[in-house]
Amino acid sequence: MNNNIVKIGVVGCGYWGPNLIRNFVEIPETEVVAIADLLQTQLDHVKGRYPQIQVATKDYRDLLELGLDAVVIATPHHTHFPIARDCLNAGLHALVEKPITLSSHDAFELIQIAERQGLILMVGHTFEFNPAVHVLKGMIHSGELGEVYYIDAVRASLGLFQTEINVIWDLAPHDISILRYILGTEPLNICSHASSCVQEGIEDVAYATLQFPNNILAHMRMSWLDPAKTRRITVVGSRKMIIYDDVENLEKIRVYDKGVKAIRRTDTFGEFHFAYHYGDVVIPFIRSEEPLRLECLSFVESIQDGTTPRTDGYNGMRVVQIIEAAQESLMLAGQAVTIKETPTMELEEGGGRSVIRA
Amino acid sequence: MNNNIVKIGVVGCGYWGPNLIRNFVEIPETEVVAIADLLQTQLDHVKGRYPQIQVATKDYRDLLELGLDAVVIATPHHTHFPIARDCLNAGLHALVEKPITLSSHDAFELIQIAERQGLILMVGHTFEFNPAVHVLKGMIHSGELGEVYYIDAVRASLGLFQTEINVIWDLAPHDISILRYILGTEPLNICSHASSCVQEGIEDVAYATLQFPNNILAHMRMSWLDPAKTRRITVVGSRKMIIYDDVENLEKIRVYDKGVKAIRRTDTFGEFHFAYHYGDVVIPFIRSEEPLRLECLSFVESIQDGTTPRTDGYNGMRVVQIIEAAQESLMLAGQAVTIKETPTMELEEGGGRSVIRA
Amino acid sequence: MNNNIVKIGVVGCGYWGPNLIRNFVEIPETEVVAIADLLQTQLDHVKGRYPQIQVATKDYRDLLELGLDAVVIATPHHTHFPIARDCLNAGLHALVEKPITLSSHDAFELIQIAERQGLILMVGHTFEFNPAVHVLKGMIHSGELGEVYYIDAVRASLGLFQTEINVIWDLAPHDISILRYILGTEPLNICSHASSCVQEGIEDVAYATLQFPNNILAHMRMSWLDPAKTRRITVVGSRKMIIYDDVENLEKIRVYDKGVKAIRRTDTFGEFHFAYHYGDVVIPFIRSEEPLRLECLSFVESIQDGTTPRTDGYNGMRVVQIIEAAQESLMLAGQAVTIKETPTMELEEGGGRSVIRA
C-alpha cells in the first residue's frame, strides 16, 4: 500500500472509542470516515465533536461496504471476535481492543484469517507503546539492572465494574503484555487466587503468580476495589531496582542504585555475610507522549508498510492463553497451570507466515 | 504478685534487644538487673549506656540464679525455644521475640510449661500494641467499614537478610498477628509462593493468600528486596476503605468514604448496575506512643496482676502454625494448606487453663 | 435577551484560546461562529479540529460585522484593551483574559463603555469558578476556620517566560483574585520584592505581602523559575488550618483540625502558656468540574439574564490596581504602597450602575 490516506471506521463509541477516534482524527495520514455504535446518543456525541465523520450507523456491517481500509474495534469484549472476523473477511485491517478475544481459539481464528487475507491484525496493548515501558525494557536489556530477580505489578483502584468479564480479563492484559514485552520471554505457568466481593461469580479482586524462565517470579495484584489508584511495577535486579509508577505525571520511573550481595566467607564453611550497596536514585526524563497516539501511528505504519505490528494478533492470543491458564488455576484453588504451547498454524496456502516463534 | 519492682533480665543485646532494654529501663515499675549476649562488644555497648545494669554475662544461664522475676528473650530465632524453656523452668516469666519458636510443637511445650508453673508467657507481636492497629480494629468492629471484603498487606524493603530463616518466618508474624487481631478470627487455609533470589534455598520474596471465615481474602506480600520501604495494609469494606501506612510518621491511617454497590435492575431479569459513592477522606489523629513501650507495659501488668497478655503463648503458637502451613504450601507449589487445629492441652494438674478457644 | 443561542467570536487562538473555544463549542447554548488570530497556523489548527467554525480571520475587526453577540479575548496582554474597547463599542459582550488590561485607567475605560452600552464585561479570573476555591471560601465564611490569621500563597514552576510582562503581571492575578474572593475584602497595601534572573528588566521571581483588614497578612510567592510545579494556598485560622493544593488531582483541600491558643495564667501576672490542639485531617470530596467551563457558563448566563458576572470589569480593574501598587513597591525597594481607591464612575447618563461598592 502506498502512503495514501488510510480510511478508518471505528466500531464502538463508548468509554474508550472516543479516545481512539480523537487520535486517528489528529493523525494526518488517516481519516475517520465512519463510526458505529448501538446507541444513538454515543453516535451523536461523537458526531457533534467531529462533524467531518461522514457515516454514523448502529450496524457495524454498514462499514464493510464503504471502501474503508481499516477498522478499529472498541466494543464490549464478547463482540470483539465476531466483529473482527467479519471485518477481516471483508478485507479490512483491524485494530482490536484488549483482550483481543475471550478465547485463544477465537484469537487463533482471527490470526488465520488475517494471514490468509494478507491483512494487519493488531491488538490494543497500549502499554507496549508507553515511553516509560520502553525505558524499563531498555534498562533490563542493557544489563543496567543486572540479573532480573523478580517483578511485582499492582493495578488497582475503585474501578469500572464489569458484568461480563472479571478483573483478571479486564486488567491482566495490561501487565501480562508489559511483562512479556520487557522480559522478552514467555511465562511457563501461572497460579491465581481471587475473590468476588461485589457481584456473585464475577471476581473483582485477584492475585496471580507467573513463573518466567531464568527463575524470574512475577506477581500481579489486580483490584477493582481499592481506595488508591495504583499502577505500579517494581523490577528488582541484582544491581539496581526500578519502580515504574504510571499514576505519576512526570516522575514515572525511579531507578534505585541499591542492592545486596551474599558473600561467602572464605574463613568458614558455607557461611554468608551480606554486602549492602546504597547509591543515588535517578528519575530519568521521559518525553511526554500519549501512548495511544503511538499505538495508532504504529497501526497506520504497519498498514502502509506491510510490517508486523509490535502487538500483533499472536501477541493478543498469547495474552489470552495466559489469562485462560489463570482462569483454570482459579478453578483448581490456585494450583499452578502450565501455559499452553502456541498452536501451530497450518495454512493451506503454505506461503503464510508462521505464528510459531522463538 | 504485688506491685513491687519487677526485676528483669534481657537475653540478646543485638539488633532488637537494646530497644527492649531502653523501654524497660524507662518504666518505673521495672528494673533491668542483668543482660546476656554471646558477644562482649554488645554487652559493653549496653553497659556503657546503662551503667546501672548489675550483671552482664555471656551465658544466659547465669540469669537463672539472680532472683529475677522475668526474662526478655531477643536472641537468634532458633534459640528462642531452649532459652525460654530453661527460663520458664527456672520460674521466670518470659517475653519472647517473634516468632516465639520455629515449630508449633515447641511453642506448645512452652505454653504447657508456663501453665504448669503459673507463669506469664508472652510473645513480642508488637503491632497488636500499635495505636494505629487499634484504630483499624475499632473501625472494623464498630461496623463503620461495613462488611470486610478483603485485606491486602505489604511489608517490603531492602531488608536485613537472614541466613537461618526465610522472609516468611521473618516478616509474616507481623501481618498474621495483625490480621488475626483486627478480624478476631482464625484463617482457614493458606497458599504461598516465593523465590530465593540472593541466597540459594532461603526465600527472600514471598506472597501468601489466606482465607478467613466469612469469605474474607487476605493477601500478604513480603520482601527483603524492594527499593521502597513499605508497610501498608489496605482493608476494603462494603461501606468504607482504609489504608494503614506504618511508614508514615503522622498520617498512618486514611479512611476513604467510598465504595460501590451492585444494584439489581428491577426492570430486567438478572442485570446489575453499579452505584459508586465518593466522599471525604479522613485521617484520624492518632496519639503518638511507642508500641514497644505499650507491649513492655503490658508484660509488666500481666506479671503484676496475673492476667493473660493479649499476645500470650497461644497467640505466638497460632502464628507459628500458620507459617508452618505457608511453608508446607511452598513445598506443594502453592497448593492451599489447611491450618491445623490448635492442639488440645491436657494438663496433668487438671486445673489448668485450657488453650482451646472459640 | 432570551435564551437564543449566543453567537461567539474568539480573538486569540494561541496558548489559552483553544481551551476557551473547546468549552464554548461544548456548551449547547453557544455557537463559536468566528475566530481571529494573527497566525494562519493557529487558525488552521483550530479549524481542523472544529470545522463548524464559519469564519477564521487574521483581523479581529472582521468579527465586528458578523452579527455576533459576544467576543472572548485571549490575545497578548497589551492588546486586551484596544480589542476589548473596539468590541464593546461595536455592541458585543466581552470576556477578557486576565489581566484585563495593563493599566487600571484602561480597565476603567472598558467598564465605562460597557456600562454605557449595557453590555457584559467579564474578566477570566478562572479560580473564582474553581470548586476547591468555593470550598475554601465556604469554610472561611461559615466560621469553621475561626478568625483568619494569615494566608500564604505559592505559585511557581519552570514557567512560560514572557517578554512583555513580568511574573507579577502573569501570576498575581490568580492569587489576588482568589484572596479578594475568599476574604471578601480589599487589601489595604502591598510590598513587593523581585529579581530578574533570566531576562534583564523582566522580573521572573517575586514576593509580595498584602495587608488585608482585620490584621490579616497575605503573602504571595511567584516564580517562573522553580523545579517543582506548585500552586498552594495555606489559610491559617484560629480554629483550623487549610492547605489548598491545586496541583493535586483529587485531594485538593486538606482541613487540619489543629491549632494553638495562648492562655493567660491566672496565678501569675502577664504570663502565657500555650494550649495545642491536634485533631483529624479531613480531605473533603470535591466534585471534579472544569473551572473554565463554569466560567464560560457564567458568561453565557450573564448575557442571557443580564446579571453582573462574579468576575466583572470592576473585579478585573481592582486586580490591576493591586498589581500596579506592587509594581510601584518594586520601584520603591519594597516599601509599602497603599492601594488606590476605586475611581468613582460618573456616567453621563446618570442612570448607570455605579462601580463604587462596599
Place this chain on the structure above:
Amino acid sequence: MNNNIVKIGVVGCGYWGPNLIRNFVEIPETEVVAIADLLQTQLDHVKGRYPQIQVATKDYRDLLELGLDAVVIATPHHTHFPIARDCLNAGLHALVEKPITLSSHDAFELIQIAERQGLILMVGHTFEFNPAVHVLKGMIHSGELGEVYYIDAVRASLGLFQTEINVIWDLAPHDISILRYILGTEPLNICSHASSCVQEGIEDVAYATLQFPNNILAHMRMSWLDPAKTRRITVVGSRKMIIYDDVENLEKIRVYDKGVKAIRRTDTFGEFHFAYHYGDVVIPFIRSEEPLRLECLSFVESIQDGTTPRTDGYNGMRVVQIIEAAQESLMLAGQAVTIKETPTMELEEGGGRSVIRA
C-alpha cells in the same frame, strides 16, 4: 591541649539540652561530668538516664569550680550571654545554642573574652554540620548549578511558641547560617514583614528578603503557625535547580537538571526566545549521620587541636546582626535595612586573631 578526655558540663536540660548530653555521652573523647538546670525534675530526668553524671545542680556557677574543660549552654535565650560570659571568664571553652546572644554587642563581648582567654567559642548552628547542606554547598561551589539565581527557604510548622523571642529570632538562625555557609558571602540588606497572630507583640509568622552579592535574592518564610511541617530550601541556578527538604528521611536532596535560557534572536533586534531544558532528576545518596553529633565532635576537635570551629563566635554574631537588621526592618514597615559592618576588634594584647574577614 593533648587528646585527654574533655570534661564537659551542660547548662540547661530542657528541650534541647538532653540531645546535647546524649551526644557528648556517646563521644569517647568526652565525659559529661556535670549538669545544671533550674528545675529539679529536669535534673532528675537526666540523672535517671545517665547515672554516671557526677554533679547535678540548680546553679550553673557551681560548674565553674569543678575543673571542667568546657561548657555547653542550652538555656533560655536571654541567659546565653551572662552564662557564657561567666564560663569563658572562668576559663572554660563554650558551645552556646543559637542564637548565640540576643544582641550583637553581647556576642562581640563574648568573642573578645574568648580571644583574650585563648578559648574556643562556638555556636550551635547545627545545619552547618548537616551532610545534606554540605552536598548543597558542594554543588554550588563546583559550578554544577551554574550561576545561583535565587534561594527560597521555608521553615514552618505548628511550632513551639515562645514568649521571650519572636519567630525570626527562633527560626531565622537556621536559614541565615545555611545561606551564609552555602553561598560563602554576607548579605547586604534585609527586608522583613511579620504578623502577631496568637500573642500580641510576639511575631509568629514572618517573611524576610535578603540581598546577597552577585544579585542573589534569598527569601525566608518562617512560621510557628502552619499545618504542615516544612523545612525546605530551593536553590535555583542557571544550569540546575535543587530542592533540599529536611523533613524527608532519606531523599533530602533532589537535583533537577532543568532550566531555561533567554536567547537573543539573530534575525530581529532585541527579541528573545527561550530554550527550555528538561533532564533527569537525581537524588544523591547521603550518608545518614546526626548533624548534632558532628557538631559536638567539631567542638571537641577544636578544643583538642586549638582550631577555629566552623561556627565560631563571629559566625554567631554575624547571624545576630542580620536578625537585628530584620527586626529594624519590621519597625520600618518592611524597608530594606543595610546589614552592619562587622565591628573591628581592637584587642589590647595586639596579638589576637582579628575577627575582620574577607
